[in-house]
Amino acid sequence: MRTDIFARLDREPEPPKIEIPRMSRTRAALFGGTLAFYIAIVVAVLVSSSLVILDWKIMLFRPYQQWPDLHAFLDYFVVLGQRGPTAVMIAAWLGWRSWRQHTLRPLLVLGAALLALNVTVGAVKLGLGRLGPHYATQIGSAELFAGGDIFPSGHTANAVVTWGILAYLATTPRARRYLSIMSSVVALGVGATTVYLGTHWLSDVLLGWAAGLLILLGLPWFEPLIGRTERTVLGLRDRLRDRWRNRPRQTPVVPVAVGGAPWPVPVPQEVPHTGEEVCEPVGAGHPGRAGAPGRPVGQLAAAAQLTAQPRPHGVRSERTPVTPAGSRRPPRSRPLTGG
Secondary structure, X not given: OOOOHHHHHHHOOOOOOOOOOOOOHHHHHHHHHHHHHHHHHHHHXXXXXXXXXXXXXXXXXXXXXXXXXXXXXXXXXHHHHOHHHHHHHHHHHHHHHHHHHOOOHHHHHHHHHHHHHHHHHHHHHHHXXXXXXXXXXXXXXXXXXXXXXXXXXXXXXXXXXXXXXXHHOOOOHHHXXXXXXXXXXXXXXXHHHHHHHOOOOHHHHHHHHHHHHHHHHOHHHHHHHHHHHHXXXXXXXXXXXXXXXOOOOOOOOOOEOOOOOEOOOOXXXXXXXXXXXXXXXXXXXXXXXXXXXXXXHHHHHHHHHHHHOOOOOOOHHHOOOOOOOOOOOOOOOOOOOOO
């Protein structure tokens, strides 16, 4: 009896229907509240309110110097918010789920979420151009429009979206509850770690949390587009598969003469070399020329090679003469004299 994990997975029944989240009233209310919080953070930084003063106090406190023992661990923990490694890990897991459930939806949802995150967060980063704590130039200033790309925190927003996708795609309420708790802990931890390391202001992290949560709450609006994309991709795959299976098979072409019989292929015959000068009478192969001098063995071998390998047809003057050169008339004798 097989007890390995793959045999057990093969026996597990697939979910009869995957529930697709809808934009409910609760979700719409959360989206509106998060959007208001997002706008409030941006305005507070633009007017250099008390939030900017709190940013400077935390930066001057230098948490990485107050608790240096945590530095080594948090340097590795913050990678959970880096876009490249986390996207590869989550894509591998969702790819396996796509294969098990025979659907492309998990991978398409991840792609749509990451695309929306990069566009929205990248636009705000480049538009506001805020400098990070390590590059700040004037104490108490917001450091905006200075060519930076730190506001909002990309690590924090990516941690919210990447790990929150697992809870969004969960198929059971229990799994969704546990995955929501896990993704929240990871996202909060990554954001706090960037403040500890001094790579982000506190306001950067707050805006990053809001930006990632907006993407997760707004994903149901992308579901119709995701469904059409999945149907298009699967339809294209089916058409290519049918075309590949129904392609005509090519049969080898055999050259046929006019009468229907295949062309004869000349096979050269080897002539054993005995060391003697053996000649073949030409009259045997050329009727009407009996008694003509024969050809040596070397010319027979050359003729066999010419028969096996065709050569271009030349004019009559270029052909090799079959008979020896010169006149075939006997030499003229001297006339007899005397009587």
